[in-house]
Amino acid sequence: MTLAEENYLKAIYHLEQEFKNGVSTNALAEEMNTKASSATDMVKKLAEKNMLTHIPYQGATLSDAGRAYAVKVIRRHRLWEVFLVEKLNFSWDEVHEVAEHLEHINSDKLVDELDAFLGFPTYDPHGDPIPDKEGNFTYIEKIVLAKGEVGTTYKCIGVDDTSSEFLKYLDSNNIGLGTIVKVLHKEPFDNSIKLALGDSEIVVSQSVAKNLYLKKV
Amino acid sequence: MTLAEENYLKAIYHLEQEFKNGVSTNALAEEMNTKASSATDMVKKLAEKNMLTHIPYQGATLSDAGRAYAVKVIRRHRLWEVFLVEKLNFSWDEVHEVAEHLEHINSDKLVDELDAFLGFPTYDPHGDPIPDKEGNFTYIEKIVLAKGEVGTTYKCIGVDDTSSEFLKYLDSNNIGLGTIVKVLHKEPFDNSIKLALGDSEIVVSQSVAKNLYLKKV
DNA sequence: TTAATAATTTAGGCAAATCTAAAAATATGT
DNA sequence: ACATATTTTTAGATTTGCCTAAATTATTAA
Numbered sequence: 001m002t003l004a005e006e007n008y009l010k011a012i013y014h015l016e017q018e019f020k021n022g023v024s025t026n027a028l029a030e031e032m033n034t035k036a037s038s039a040t041d042m043v044k045k046l047a048e049k050n051m052l053t054h055i056p057y058q059g060a061t062l063s064d065a066g067r068a069y070a071v072k073v074i075r076r077h078r079l080w081e082v083f084l085v086e087k088l089n090f091s092w093d094e095v096h097e098v099a100e101h102l103e104h105i106n107s108d109k110l111v112d113e114l115d116a117f118l119g120f121p122t123y124d125p126h127g128d129p130i131p132d133k134e135g136n137f138t139y140i141e142k143i144v145l146a147k148g149e150v151g152t153t154y155k156c157i158g159v160d161d162t163s164s165e166f167l168k169y170l171d172s173n174n175i176g177l178g179t180i181v182k183v184l185h186k187e188p189f190d191n192s193i194k195l196a197l198g199d200s201e202i203v204v205s206q207s208v209a210k211n212l213y214l215k216k217v
Numbered sequence: 218m219t220l221a222e223e224n225y226l227k228a229i230y231h232l233e234q235e236f237k238n239g240v241s242t243n244a245l246a247e248e249m250n251t252k253a254s255s256a257t258d259m260v261k262k263l264a265e266k267n268m269l270t271h272i273p274y275q276g277a278t279l280s281d282a283g284r285a286y287a288v289k290v291i292r293r294h295r296l297w298e299v300f301l302v303e304k305l306n307f308s309w310d311e312v313h314e315v316a317e318h319l320e321h322i323n324s325d326k327l328v329d330e331l332d333a334f335l336g337f338p339t340y341d342p343h344g345d346p347i348p349d350k351e352g353n354f355t356y357i358e359k360i361v362l363a364k365g366e367v368g369t370t371y372k373c374i375g376v377d378d379t380s381s382e383f384l385k386y387l388d389s390n391n392i393g394l395g396t397i398v399k400v401l402h403k404e405p406f407d408n409s410i411k412l413a414l415g416d417s418e419i420v421v422s423q424s425v426a427k428n429l430y431l432k433k434v
Numbered sequence: 435t436t437a438a439t440a441a442t443t444t445a446g447g448c449a450a451a452t453c454t455a456a457a458a459a460t461a462t463g464t
Numbered sequence: 465a466c467a468t469a470t471t472t473t474t475a476g477a478t479t480t481g482c483c484t485a486a487a488t489t490a491t492t493a494a
Contacts, residue, residue, distance in 0.1 A: 004451060025472055038452055040473055045450090057459055057472055088330035098324050105318045113305035221481060242442055255482055257443055262480090274442055274489055436494090443488070450480085458473070464466100 001049075003104050006073050008032065008042045009051060012062055013070035022059025071135040077103035078124035079114050085125040086118065091171055092125055093164035125177055127158015127213055143216070145193060146209040148183040154214035155180055161211040170212070173202060180217065220321050223290050225249065225259045226268060229279055230287035239276025288352045294320035295341035296331050302342040303335065308388055309342055310381035342394055344375010344430055360433070362410060363426040365400040371431035372397055378428040387429070390419060397434065 001009075011031040015023040029039040047054040051066035062070065080102040084090035090098070112133060115121075122138040124130055129137040140157065148154060156179045159166065170176065174197060182196040191206035204212075218226070228248040232240040246256040264271040268283035279287065297319040301307035307315070329350060332338075339355040341347055346354040357374060365371060373396045376383065387393065391414060399413040408423035421429075 002450075026470095034451090035453065036472065037454080037474080041451075044473095084327075087334055088327065090326070090330070094326065098322065098327050101322045101324075102319075105315065107315050107318075109307070109311070110301075110305065110315050113307070117304055219480075243440095251481090252483065253442065254444080254484080258481070261443095438491100438493080440491070441489080443486100445486080446484090448481105448483075451478100453478075454476090456473100456475080459471080461470070462468080464468105 001069065001106075004042065005046060005049075005051075006069070006104055008039075008046060009062070009066055009070040010073050010077075012052065012060060013067060013074070016062060019059070022055070022061050024059050028060070068135055071131050073103050075131045075133075075135070076105070076111050078128060078130040079111060079118065079121070081124045081126070082118050082121045082130070083114060085177075091167070092159075092176070093167035093171070095125060096162070123157060123177070126162055127156075127177060140215055142213040144210060145183075145204070145212040145214055146191065146206065148186075148193070148209075148214060150183050150186055153180060153182045153217050155217045156212060157215045158213040159211055160213065166208075166211060169208070173204075174198075175212070181214070218286065218323075221259065222263060222266075222268075223286070223321055225256075225263060226279070226283055226287040227290050227294075229269065229277060230284060230291070233279060236276070239272070239278050241276050245277070285352055288348050290320050292348045292350075292352070293322070293328050295345060295347040296328060296335065296338070298341045298343070299335050299338045299347070300331060302394075309376075309379075309384035309393070310388075312342060313379075340374060340394070343379050344373075344394060357432055359430040361427060362400075362421070362429040362431055363408065363423065365403075365410070365426075365431055367400050367403055370397060370399045370434055372434045373429060374432045375430040376428055377430065383425075383428060386425070390421075391415075392429070398431070 008028070011028060012023050015027055015031055019027060025036050025039045025043065028043070029036045032039065043052065043054050043060050046052050046066065047060070050063055051069060052060045052062045054060045077099045080099045081095045084095045084098060085092070115133070120132075122130055123140075127142070129139060131137050142157065143154065144160075145154075156175060156177060158177070159170070175181070179197070183193060184196050184201065185194040187193070187203075191209065192203055193206075193209050194201060194203045225245070228245060229240050232244055232248055236244060242253050242256045242260065245260070246253045249256065260269065260271050260277045263269050263283065264277070267280055268286060269277045269279045271277045294316045297316045298312045301312045301315060302309065332350070337349075339347055340357075344359075346356065348354050359374065360371065361377075362371075373392060373394060375394070376387070392398070396414070400410060401413050401418065402411040404410070404420075408426065409420050410426050411418060411420045
């Protein structure tokens with residue numbers, strides 16, 4: 001698998017979550033920041049390699065092999081993100097680009113030793129689950145902050161919007177993965193939420209509340 | 218710089234140590250496991266990028282920019298080798314291939330944080346010096362074991378032959394980077410050497426003695 | 435000092451991954 | 465239903481890095 005092929009597989013995997021009945025050429029091209037004709041070419045190539053099935057004009061669907069491969073790349077990506085944040089002092093918004101490169105280094109020993117070195121993490125710094133060696137994901141019940149209950153204490157486990165603006169906002173307000181927050185008040189007027197964050201209090205807007213995932217503690 | 222360009226720069230850098238008056242196309246092609254015509258193509262391209270000067274039929278010489286770039290790639294390679302051996306339990310003979318890939322990830326933050334994480338090592342697992350951020354190497358006076366003095370204690374700091382057979386031999390005899398040895402006896406008959414290694418003693422052949430570098434402690 | 439030999443470069447091609455432009459298939463609106 | 469719009473595919477180019485084969489330059493040896 002070439003670098004380009006791996007990136008396409010990953011993109012198709014992600015798009016399949018949204019478009020269950022096949023990924024359209026246009027959607028794929030947009031995800032890959034390329035043209036539809038390029039996506040068609042690559043889809044054909046991946047179909048020839050039995051990574052997916054493609055019905056012309058209908059869309060692409062990953063085969064088991066293709067899905068397993070995509071999961072493998074995702075596993076690498078997320079493990080490297082953990083490494084970058086936990087060991088190399090990268091912030092949430094800096095990891096993605098570098099991890100995009102690291103994820104393509106194909107060495108089982110490298111990935112599995114890294115996994116062990118990091119203590120077999122099950123979530124990456126954005127709160128996305130890290131598949132294990134066999135490709136199995138651990139799922140945790142995520143609650144979006146907007147639906148949190150007043151008086152309840154939660155742990156921050158992820159974000160929906162991964163834009164660097166949002167991640168920087170969280171950083172500058174001392175909210176990170178693992179941060180413990182308590183919902184103090186929900187303002188019905190504008191749906192803002194007041195949180196207890198350690199010793200201090202903070203009010204976050206509705207758009208923040210919709211993008212931050214929590215888990216009961 | 219593309220991956221191929223980086224690899225050529227590195228190869229030319231290494232060959233320049235041997236061929237001070239310009240690297241020949243043939244030598245370069247052999248080092249890169251490719252054909253002379255391919256080497257010519259790439260040398261031309263690198264000359265256009267001002268990474269080297271090339272006099273047709275005479276050879277290539279790195280420019281300051283080219284040499285700095287090569288050193289940068291070497292720095293990355295050696296730092297990743299340290300990481301693989303010290304943190305991910307790779308053995309001497311397993312690191313090279315993976316480091317060949319890791320060295321091409323171009324992120325100053327990544328490399329400098331890795332450097333700090335590893336404690337600013339000055340030597341890689343093969344005993345080769347790691348240039349600092351500015352490209353400066355630290356040199357240590359290396360003594361080859363064959364010239365070691367009876368009764369003197371040394372630290373193992375590197376190898377000449379980096380073949381996986383030799384590295385495996387050392388591993389299986391508990392000799393690694395940093396291992397402390399004392400020369401007990403030099404056998405004039407076959408130039409073998411008896412060493413104290415911790416509590417045990419070991420006799421190594423002349424060929425081993427010629428390939429292991431030491432530093433006085 | 436030439437003729438043979440070796441090294442290097444040029445010329446022309448190939449595969450991967452992209453592009454633009456045009457053709458073909460599918461969807462949509464009235 | 466049928467013309468128009470949209471989506472997708474095809475056709476033909478481009479760039480990078482490599483190849484083979486042929487031409488050119490340099491070296492060596494008789």
